[in-house]
């Protein structure tokens with residue numbers, strides 16, 4: 001099976017800065033992949049090469065088997081892009097913006113008209129078709145951008161921080177749309193985000209740091225691979241006394257933001273043992289699994305030092 005995206009030993013420089021430093025990555029069709037990483041990690045640069053906006057310094061990028069450096073025009077037929085900054089023409093209507101895109105991708109008039117009607121309906125924008133973009137809310141304008149990106153029926157949608165500045169309900173609606181598109185059309189989605197909880201929607205998370213892939217895997221794999229973050233969180237009548245008792249019993253117990261945390265690899269297996277070690281009354285005990293935040297900070301801190 002041809003991967004939707006294959007990146008091989010990619011290096012990209014901006015002047016003296018090595019923005020992408022030897023990245024290799026393969027994304028299967030229909031997968032949803034999140035790119036995480038601190039500012040300046042190289043996410044946008046990587047996305048710009050995948051979308052043919054920038055050329056690789058060395059290495060190779062293929063989109064559905066098409067080498068983006070050899071045949072960028074053909075590669076672009078497979079790719080829809082939603083850029084970090086809004087790129088709609090503010091003084092044109094929603095419909096006109098879509099029309100220009102359709103013409104840019106060589107769609108004939110009848111086909112363009114039909115497809116524009118279809119995406120406007122699909123994204124709930126039919127009643128806004130004649131609205132000027134500058135009259136739209138940020139959330140609606142984003143919807144128009146996603147609709148535009150999908151107009152030429154690409155198989156891969158690339159989004160660079162698509163939800164930044166959008167309110168939580170608009171963000172949730174966008175992710176629902178993308179999941180439906182994947183389910184109905186097998187769309188492959190690659191997106192960069194700084195909202196760590198948005199990485200939970202992905203089949204695979206790729207954490208980029210200093211131009212390299214620092215860690216990648218499914219959200220569950222990344223969390224399971226994290227040692228030292230899972231804990232039993234205990235609330236007692238006297239947490240200070242309980243802390244001392246747990247330490248005497250040999251547990252790695254600490255006070256943190258959640259309260260008294262007992263760190264252990266499989267917390268659910270230690271409930272009885274922890275309860276036995278504490279003589280003060282226990283109010284509640286709960287298992288805390290590692291979060292995407294734990295994975296992110298463990299990865300970027302370790303790599304950054």
Ligand SMILES: Nc1ncnc2c1ncn2[C@@H]1O[C@H](COP(=O)(O)OP(=O)(O)OP(=O)(O)O)[C@@H](O)[C@H]1O
Nearest residue numbers: 014015017019037038039040041042043044045046
């Ligand atoms: N046009 C440019 N000219 C010079 N340096 C650049 C240019 N674009 C990016 N860089 C540098 O390349 C590195 C990677 O930047 P890039 O924008 O790809 O990171 P990013 O992970 O997308 O960051 P952010 O989360 O802030 O968008 C950074 O050191 C950045 O300063």
